[in-house]
Amino acid sequence: MQSFDARLSRRAFTAGIGAATTIGSGLFGATNVAAKAPIAGKQLPGAVRMKVGSIEVTALCDGFTRVQEKLFPKSNEARAKELRAAAFLRPGEIPIPVNAFLVNTGDKLVLIDAGNALNYGPTMGHLPAAMKAAGVDPKDVDSVVLTHVHPDHTNGLLTPTGERAFPNAELVIQKREHDFWNDPSKLNGASPVMKRLLDMAIPTFKPYAKQTRMIEGATEVLPGIRSVPLFGHTPGHTGYMVSSGKDTLLVWGDIVHLAAFQLAEPEWSIAYDVSPDAAIATRKRTLDMVTTDRIAVVGAHLPFPGKGHIVKAGSGYQFVPAHFEPSL
Ligand SMILES: [Zn+2]
Numbered sequence: 001m002q003s004f005d006a007r008l009s010r011r012a013f014t015a016g017i018g019a020a021t022t023i024g025s026g027l028f029g030a031t032n033v034a035a036k037a038p039i040a041g042k043q044l045p046g047a048v049r050m051k052v053g054s055i056e057v058t059a060l061c062d063g064f065t066r067v068q069e070k071l072f073p074k075s076n077e078a079r080a081k082e083l084r085a086a087a088f089l090r091p092g093e094i095p096i097p098v099n100a101f102l103v104n105t106g107d108k109l110v111l112i113d114a115g116n117a118l119n120y121g122p123t124m125g126h127l128p129a130a131m132k133a134a135g136v137d138p139k140d141v142d143s144v145v146l147t148h149v150h151p152d153h154t155n156g157l158l159t160p161t162g163e164r165a166f167p168n169a170e171l172v173i174q175k176r177e178h179d180f181w182n183d184p185s186k187l188n189g190a191s192p193v194m195k196r197l198l199d200m201a202i203p204t205f206k207p208y209a210k211q212t213r214m215i216e217g218a219t220e221v222l223p224g225i226r227s228v229p230l231f232g233h234t235p236g237h238t239g240y241m242v243s244s245g246k247d248t249l250l251v252w253g254d255i256v257h258l259a260a261f262q263l264a265e266p267e268w269s270i271a272y273d274v275s276p277d278a279a280i281a282t283r284k285r286t287l288d289m290v291t292t293d294r295i296a297v298v299g300a301h302l303p304f305p306g307k308g309h310i311v312k313a314g315s316g317y318q319f320v321p322a323h324f325e326p327s328l
Contacts, residue, residue, distance in 0.1 A: 008061045010289045024047070029189055033263050044133075046126070047131070048304075049134075050307055051299075051325060051328050052247045054106060054244045055247075056104045056124050057101055057102070057104075057249060058104070059101055059227050059305035059307065060099065060127050060196060061079070061099055061126060061127075061130055061212045061304045062099065062126055063097075063124035063126045064097050064124065065095070065098055065120060065123065065124060065126070066093035067257060069092075069094070070268050070271075070286075071271045071272070072229075072258070072269070072270060073269070074267055074269060075261065078157070079265065080261070083260050084260070085198040087260035094260075095327075096257060097302070097303060098115060098124055098152045098299070098300060098301065100106075100113040100127055100295050100297070100300070101251055102136060103208075105222060105224045107223065109142050109143075110144075110221075110225060111145070111169070112143060112147065112240055113144075113156075113300060114145075114165065115153075116152040116153075117156045117160070119151060119273070127156050138165055138166050138167070139167060139168055139239075140168070141169045142323040143171070145171045145172040145173075145221060145225070145240060146174075146238075147183040147239065147251070147252075147254065147300065148237040148238065149173070149177055150202075150234065150272065151197070153300065158203070163207060164208060170212070170223045171205075172237070173213075173214060174214070174215055174236035177236025178214060180236065180274075181205075181234075182202060182205045183198075187199075198312075207215055214269070221275055226240065227239070228250065230255060230282050231275075231278060232275050232276075232279030232281065233273050235264055237253055238250070238253065238297065239252045239253055239286070249297070249307070250295050250296070250297045250298070252297050254299075255286050255297075255299060257267070257272075257281070257301070258298060259288070259301070259303050263287070264313070264317070264318070265316060266317070287310055287317050291312055291317065296322065297310065305320030307321070309322070
């Protein structure tokens with residue numbers, strides 16, 4: 001018996017497509033008949049729900065940013081090429097998503113990270129539209145909990161006119177993270193990159209000053225949500241373990257920026273790491289923990305909606321996306 005491959009070689013398959021097109025043209029007449037809906041040419045708001053026990057988590061896509069390979073100083077071209085090919089990525093600037101997560105504990109609406117607003121152009125700043133698609137009014141958010149203070153996580157705290165985008169929410173942040181970034185004296189002698197980050201960070205704290213709640217280390221932030229110190233990428237970079245019954249989900253922030261690189265090569269730090277060595281150690285420890293304990297994760301830069309498991313693969317790790325949950 002002929003194998004499937006023999007019967008449907010690549011060449012025959014391609015030729016078959018041509019034949020089908022010709023038949024299609026014959027049956028339906030001219031090839032330029034318009035579809036009954038126009039090509040939309042723009043993306044839909046990104047909002048996907050998932051369950052953690054009785055808690056509902058909604059992944060919200062703020063959009064995407066691009067990273068250049070030179071941002072990974074420890075990478076080498078041959079290995080990068082191999083990893084790019086394995087992940088079907090083109091060379092050059094690689095798009096990565098920017099995700100935030102809305103946690104409804106039943107008692108409280110908690111937003112973990114706030115997206116980038118429009119400060120970096122039209123590919124980001126879509127979190128408000130995603131939130132609207134999810135049927136949530138920013139006024140109803142009780143807490144905005146930060147993984148860390150970088151623009152793609154904090155710029156969305158403010159409206160374009162500088163007011164609180166979540167007017168009734170407290171702001172929850174690791175104290176050491178707050179103190180590191182909310183320090184105007186650091187502007188003197190700061191590198192251009194650090195100056196730009198501080199210039200964006202400092203004004204975002206002010207409108208929330210009276211509603212800011214500092215946390216320290218590992219603690220219960222709210223019932224069902226515990227902070228997990230994952231310091232390194234920034235001094236107070238923090239994950240959050242969402243738990244209900246036997247279900248858990250680790251919201252791990254920026255443990256990886258480009259999964260295709262940093263899961264395979266956990267030593268490849270990104271240039272934005274405040275402490276690269278600590279970031280590498282934290283990444284390795286976290287990957288080991290979630291693999292050993294089979295903990296589901298969501299990530300700010302994992303492919304949207306950002307949920308899955310991590311498994312060992314060769315000398316590194318690999319992301320296994322979670323299935324879409326059609327009913328909750
Ligand atoms: Zn980030």
